[in-house]
Amino acid sequence: MSIRVLVAKVGLDGHDRGIKVVARLLRDAGMEVVYTGLFQTPEMVAVAAIQEDVDVVGLSMLSGAHLTLVPLVVAALRERGSDIPVVVGGIVPPSDISLLIDAGVAGVMGPGASGASVVSTITEAANPA
Amino acid sequence: MTNDSYEIWDEAFKKSRLRDVSFATMSGIALDPVYGPHDGEFPGVFPYTRGPHASMYRSKLWTMRMFAGFGLATDTNGRFKEIIRSGGDGLSTAFDMPTLLGLDSDDPLALGEVGRCGVAIDSLADMRDLFADIDLAATTTSMTINSPAAVIFAMFIAQAEERGVARARLGGTLQNDILKEYQAQKEFVFPPRQSMRLVRDTMSFSAAQMPRWNSISISGYHIREAGSTAVEELAFTLANGFAYVELARQGGLDVDAIAPRLSFFFNAHIDFFEEIAKYRAARNLWATWMRDHYHAQLPKSHQLRFHTQTAGVSLTAQQPEVNIVRTAIEALAGVLGGTQSLHTNSMDEALALPTEKAARIALRTQQVIAFETNAVHVADPLGGSYFVEALTSEMEIQAEAIFAEILEMGDGSMLDGCINGIEANYFQSRIADSSYQLERNFNNGTRIVVGANRFLEGNDETDLDTLRISGADETTQRARVARVRQDRNDDEVRRSLALLAREAADPEINLMPALIDASRHMVTVGEMMGTMAGVFGRYVETASI
Numbered sequence: 161m162s163i164r165v166l167v168a169k170v171g172l173d174g175h176d177r178g179i180k181v182v183a184r185l186l187r188d189a190g191m192e193v194v195y196t197g198l199f200q201t202p203e204m205v206a207v208a209a210i211q212e213d214v215d216v217v218g219l220s221m222l223s224g225a226h227l228t229l230v231p232l233v234v235a236a237l238r239e240r241g242s243d244i245p246v247v248v249g250g251i252v253p254p255s256d257i258s259l260l261i262d263a264g265v266a267g268v269m270g271p272g273a274s275g276a277s278v279v280s281t282i283t284e285a286a287n288p289a
Numbered sequence: 290m291t292n293d294s295y296e297i298w299d300e301a302f303k304k305s306r307l308r309d310v311s312f313a314t315m316s317g318i319a320l321d322p323v324y325g326p327h328d329g330e331f332p333g334v335f336p337y338t339r340g341p342h343a344s345m346y347r348s349k350l351w352t353m354r355m356f357a358g359f360g361l362a363t364d365t366n367g368r369f370k371e372i373i374r375s376g377g378d379g380l381s382t383a384f385d386m387p388t389l390l391g392l393d394s395d396d397p398l399a400l401g402e403v404g405r406c407g408v409a410i411d412s413l414a415d416m417r418d419l420f421a422d423i424d425l426a427a428t429t430t431s432m433t434i435n436s437p438a439a440v441i442f443a444m445f446i447a448q449a450e451e452r453g454v455a456r457a458r459l460g461g462t463l464q465n466d467i468l469k470e471y472q473a474q475k476e477f478v479f480p481p482r483q484s485m486r487l488v489r490d491t492m493s494f495s496a497a498q499m500p501r502w503n504s505i506s507i508s509g510y511h512i513r514e515a516g517s518t519a520v521e522e523l524a525f526t527l528a529n530g531f532a533y534v535e536l537a538r539q540g541g542l543d544v545d546a547i548a549p550r551l552s553f554f555f556n557a558h559i560d561f562f563e564e565i566a567k568y569r570a571a572r573n574l575w576a577t578w579m580r581d582h583y584h585a586q587l588p589k590s591h592q593l594r595f596h597t598q599t600a601g602v603s604l605t606a607q608q609p610e611v612n613i614v615r616t617a618i619e620a621l622a623g624v625l626g627g628t629q630s631l632h633t634n635s636m637d638e639a640l641a642l643p644t645e646k647a648a649r650i651a652l653r654t655q656q657v658i659a660f661e662t663n664a665v666h667v668a669d670p671l672g673g674s675y676f677v678e679a680l681t682s683e684m685e686i687q688a689e690a691i692f693a694e695i696l697e698m699g700d701g702s703m704l705d706g707c708i709n710g711i712e713a714n715y716f717q718s719r720i721a722d723s724s725y726q727l728e729r730n731f732n733n734g735t736r737i738v739v740g741a742n743r744f745l746e747g748n749d750e751t752d753l754d755t756l757r758i759s760g761a762d763e764t765t766q767r768a769r770v771a772r773v774r775q776d777r778n779d780d781e782v783r784r785s786l787a788l789l790a791r792e793a794a795d796p797e798i799n800l801m802p803a804l805i806d807a808s809r810h811m812v813t814v815g816e817m818m819g820t821m822a823g824v825f826g827r828y829v830e831t832a833s834i
Contacts, residue, residue, distance in 0.1 A: 171386070171401065171402055172386035172387060172389070172390050172392070172398065172399070172402050172476075173386055173402075173406070174470075174474060174475025174476045174477075175474075175475070175515075176475055176515075177514070177515050177516045177602075177720075177721075177724050179834075180516075180721045180724065180725070180834050181516075181724055181725055181728045183834040184721075184725050184728075184834060185728070185732075187834070193834065195832050195833075195834050196832055197829075197830060197831075197832030198475055198830060198832075199398075201398070222406075223386050223402055223405050223406045224402075224405035224406055224641070224642070224758060225386075225400075225401035225402045225405055227401070227760075228400060228401025228402075228760070229400070229401050251639070251640065251641070253640045253641050253755050254640075255755075270606050271605065271606040271639045271640070272605050272606050272607055272639075272738070272740070272741040272742075274731075274732055274742065275728065275729075275731075275732035276732070
């Protein structure tokens, strides 16, 4: 069965180039991709992820709000009893990666990540060893 | 082109005041201000392919306009002063996400975003801090703001006038290009047609009262950053420009009253010659269309002037120092293409907003080009190159084909074509397709990016210091806007918001006076935008990938 992924832009940032590229990359790799559009709140992302019964949530971040908003998405999922893994891609300084992992994020992809590494990060998150 | 181009150029050049420097090579070979056959095109002469001015950088170098904004208004004010001390000669303001979307810092949706991507501006109090001790009559100020452009413009005018600088003396640029927001940058609030009413209001207000103000900076930069090709950037941007001209004409403004105050903003990407050809094609196309389709008479209405920013998307997080080289090459393309103003990105911007040191190196890059290379002495130095001329022509042909598509979507109107194209997802899907193609080329190795998919040695060194925005700024700014609300006269606030709502409902009224009035009474950005949203509605984009 193919992996189902929700890709989401959380917060106020409208830069959607990365998320659209990633959505197409994952789709071309055989995954089912759900994109709910811009300006989502953490709660909206959690509700959509559960409703759509996805295997992974992928958040695309640019604005520097990742340390605030990403943990809120993880918390919104866990509060609803969901263990769907969350991965993050975008403009994340290397020093913030461990902070996101500590906040319960399953993987972080920085700028310049290859298409293959994006697909493998999502696949590993969906099928934890 | 006319056969007397040379005579027109020669006369204009002789009248130009030149900078007091030697226009010669390092060997002492004297350089002409421009090269080419006398029956060819010349800068400062229609169709301006070779430059808007006869003497180009011999009279005035481009404005070294560094884009800055982060944290609180006082932080950005400090960076502005550093830019001026370092020899930058124009200011350019980056606003944070809540401000770009017309939300106050204490709005629940602003959580985590305050001061992150730019400076947080909620009220006149912040605007005062932002420009404190900066001579607004001597410095030109650019503001990258779109959906709330009219509101921020009103606050800027209000703070200048309370300091005794009359609006007529203010020089600068409002980005105010809402069409590209729906197409590419995606910081929209109101639906397109209602937003265009605010654009019309700012255009007609500044045309009447602010002779030194550029009312719109028609921006291809974001279209390109969102993933378009250079040809799409060129065509979409000029089409948007034509749409604003048609909008002004619909509003009863004469084309020659507003066109001289339209400026452009292009990307300088890494494909060196294509970028230079793009700027040349843009000048030629704009001049031709303004004369032949919109019947503009004034030379200033035909002359395309533009700001350039090097390509943020070309920067890599890996081996970030290499970004200095990319930026230098891109900046040189902007200069050889005849830009009027330039921002150079900093090496650390694939990771964060720039540190002061990184921003200084970026400015120094411009200064090396301007003062060391002698690349500035000759106008349009690549004009006449078989290659660059052919590339320029090809880009014009391809842009014209896109214009025809947009016109068809608008039944002969570029304004309707741009709006209908947004609603039909035309621009957005073309940009996404081009962006994905580029990504596939990157992934299959046909597009090489040093440090990202080739030449990876050194990628492990991650010792670059990046700018940290303190989370405390958000708390401070929330408290600040709360204090502003506490200290102001509530009756005046209610009265000015009621006036704004009433006038917003009447599309014949120019909203600028009501917005300036509200700014003076400490009404916040969020309150003004919320009031207008009550009348105009809010735009929701249909999600597509």
